[in-house]
Amino acid sequence: MNRRPDATRTADPTGADPLPSADGPPTHTSRAADGTPPGTPPGTIRVLVADDEPMIRAGVRAVLATDPGIEVVAEAADGREAVELVRAHRPHVAVLDVRMPGTNGLDAAAEIRRTLPATGVVMLTTFGEDDYILRALGCGAAGFLIKSGEPEELVAGVRAVAEGAAYLSPKVAARVVAHLASTGAGALAGRRDAARDRVAGLTPREREVLSHLGGGLSNGQIARRLHLVEGTVKAHVSSVLARLGVDNRAAAAVVAHEAGILPPPPPPAEQR
Known part of the structure; x- marks a missing residue:
């Protein structure tokens, strides 16, 4: 069973007042001025990972752990849980699988961008999901990565989106352009x-x-x-x-x- 992290870590990188957590009202003395949770080194990029496959989540976490400036603060097994944990942890970046049971990654991305715009969204896709990539563009996702891509692309993508940039894996960009050309447009x-x-x-x-x-x-x-x-x-x-x-x-x-x-x-x- 997927164990959710403690919902009391409600950091807001914008510095705005945090949302109340399930465990009671937030304590303003327990967070830094920039919204970073206590004990987090300054400048650390906080990331949520959402995928219904535990092995994929473990792999993404392991890759991101190779960068000392990135910390995975929460994991989710579906889109609904991802949105809840983004509200609780206020990460800089949410890495979402496109296909998840219940609330999928696209719907989760749209909700995160609508209600928590300070969190950038990176979508994880596989070949053959071109339609999903195009729909994700409309959901406000800023990063698109292929699961079979190089590990370095994941780190680069998370860092780029955390800095406010867009990151298109070269393979994703090529697939999007090729797909657009074959859709009757x-x-x-x-x-x-x-x-x-x-x-x-x-x-x-x-x-x-x-x-x-x-x-x-x-x-x-x-x-x-x-x-x-x-x-x-x-x-x-x-x-x-x-x-x-x-x-x-x-x-x-x-x-x-x-x-x-x-x-x-x-x-x-x-x-x-």
Whole structure:
């Protein structure tokens, strides 16, 4: 039987007042000013993992444990429990399996993004679930990873989403673009032309920002690459989303891939 962690750990990374827990009213003296639970090293990324298969959860936990800056604070066996534990623990990132009994990962993602927007969502998918990936875009998920992918992608994806970026596994991006081309919405060339038409309305700087969104960079990383202040990058990102008519960074990244806008290679200092 899946044992739920103590629901009293109600940390809010935004610093807002915590929600009451099942064990009584929260004690404001038991948490840090940034909402981090007591005993958690500063800067630690808190993660919830949800999958109905205990072995998968154990594998995800083991991979994330290789990064000392990431802590798995809770595990859930279905979407309903995932939402409850996100409310209790307020993690920075929720890693959700797409297919779970009862409340699936897509519905859980939508509820988390609606009620707890400070928690970023990473979806775990398998090949053959392209429809689910597309639906997850509409649910506000910011990360998409293939279960059979490299372990390093899981760590990179969690870190990117925790920093406010979108992370599309290269395999996922390729599957999304290929699937969109085969759904009756037009041939791949047609979708590429449509994406390029949408991108044509962007300014040169916005195109540059979009290319970095396609590479999964956060606002801070884009700012460093382009030698801009982060607030300026945030404004450009908002403008890009509005001009493209998309709701989130992950959807913008898909448009970038469709239009063939590839992110520039990282500078030598980042390649080492």
